[in-house]
Amino acid sequence: MNIFGTHNKKEWSELPARKDFEFLSPGDIYLDSACQTLRPQPVLDAMSLYFHEYNACGGRVKYEWGKRVDEAVEKTRALVLKRIGKSEKEYQVAFTLNTTYGLNLLLQQLPQQTYSRMLTSDIEHNSVFLPTTTAANRLAIPRTVLRRNEDGSLAYAETDLTNAIAVVNATSSIDGRSLTNAATFANDLHATSGVLILDGAQSMVGDAPLLRETDFDALCFSSHKTYGPSLGVIVVKKQLLNSLELSFVGGGMVAELTEDSFTLPTNDPAAALEPGLQDFAGIIGLGAALNWLGSYRPEGRSQREQQEKLSRILFEGLSQLPNIHLLNHEPSSTLSFYSDDIDAHRLAIFLSKQNIMARSGYFCCHYYLQNVKKYPPLLRLSVGLHNTEHDVQTTLSVIKKIMKNIK
Numbered sequence: 001m002n003i004f005g006t007h008n009k010k011e012w013s014e015l016p017a018r019k020d021f022e023f024l025s026p027g028d029i030y031l032d033s034a035c036q037t038l039r040p041q042p043v044l045d046a047m048s049l050y051f052h053e054y055n056a057c058g059g060r061v062k063y064e065w066g067k068r069v070d071e072a073v074e075k076t077r078a079l080v081l082k083r084i085g086k087s088e089k090e091y092q093v094a095f096t097l098n099t100t101y102g103l104n105l106l107l108q109q110l111p112q113q114t115y116s117r118m119l120t121s122d123i124e125h126n127s128v129f130l131p132t133t134t135a136a137n138r139l140a141i142p143r144t145v146l147r148r149n150e151d152g153s154l155a156y157a158e159t160d161l162t163n164a165i166a167v168v169n170a171t172s173s174i175d176g177r178s179l180t181n182a183a184t185f186a187n188d189l190h191a192t193s194g195v196l197i198l199d200g201a202q203s204m205v206g207d208a209p210l211l212r213e214t215d216f217d218a219l220c221f222s223s224h225k226t227y228g229p230s231l232g233v234i235v236v237k238k239q240l241l242n243s244l245e246l247s248f249v250g251g252g253m254v255a256e257l258t259e260d261s262f263t264l265p266t267n268d269p270a271a272a273l274e275p276g277l278q279d280f281a282g283i284i285g286l287g288a289a290l291n292w293l294g295s296y297r298p299e300g301r302s303q304r305e306q307q308e309k310l311s312r313i314l315f316e317g318l319s320q321l322p323n324i325h326l327l328n329h330e331p332s333s334t335l336s337f338y339s340d341d342i343d344a345h346r347l348a349i350f351l352s353k354q355n356i357m358a359r360s361g362y363f364c365c366h367y368y369l370q371n372v373k374k375y376p377p378l379l380r381l382s383v384g385l386h387n388t389e390h391d392v393q394t395t396l397s398v399i400k401k402i403m404k405n406i407k
């Protein structure tokens, strides 16, 4: 026994290995999946196979390895669309670095004189907040920051929407709240010639149904928050893609070239957002991650059941602790709080001494957390599909001990 809790190496060594995460030491409690999910073994295997067996580039070469890459890349594009129930007739899938790059590629290339206003919301990540600011300046249009309700819905008046470009998250990285009125918002925007770009960085695991029912114009997400390797994905309606004024251009984007003009390849419209050689191992890894997500059952339960169970344990346990302020109004796999008794960064360091990995600070949501709410730094626990009941119970008991010991 130590001052923080009751667990020790001996107990850990008796815990069963977690299926598909056998590489993780049973003593390591990783609760930062909102930043990066762990990569399950099938993803690592798919990438290793690419490096060992067919390490070619795609879209350019005639030898067999290249054909294999092309097939795998197309399979990943199809798996992305399948997960969110969209059709390749209407949408293109392009790969990039991360959600931030995807949003910037769209926003910084929007056509001039097309939109009358930019809309976003108060709980956005800096990756939405900043690019909507610079894009609105470039387009010389006003930008409005709308409020998000406790249930995650966006508060708007229909008069806000005319000819607007709206960029909002489908799932918050602060407390996991979802854009519960996403489908209605998209329809209302479209009725007034508006366009919806969704930040789906946190959405592809638990909020895929919400994405399925929403007629968005574009969605950006990060494979590294979706059990895949570090990679960004843009899913975009062909109409919006074709309207972009391209300024970020290069290799792989040319059908015909003259001294001072070029045309894009008509057989590969996604190339408009994919200048230069792509991360083929990453794209293949994402395909493996999406396949894996389709069938993985953590601790023998459905993913939703398991996430709900672990989230409820943490939510109820934290709610009972004195002097802890939970930002969440209901259980979620992403929970943030602060304590009157201990600074969140100090708490994160104490937790890390017990191999519990949690985030402290403002999680790149400075506008809402620091500027609007004026909260002190927060601690965030984000549960992933590798986590077990033992992980969250241990975390709760360690937090309780720390709180008791600092008094």
Ligand SMILES: Cc1ncc(COP(=O)(O)O)c(C=O)c1O
Binding pocket: 034, 035, 098, 099, 100, 101, 125, 127, 128, 169, 171, 172, 173, 199, 201, 202, 222
């Ligand atoms: C809601 C949300 N949007 C955008 C981002 C930015 O993602 P990335 O750093 O992968 O570009 C994050 C990252 O945490 C996020 O949680």
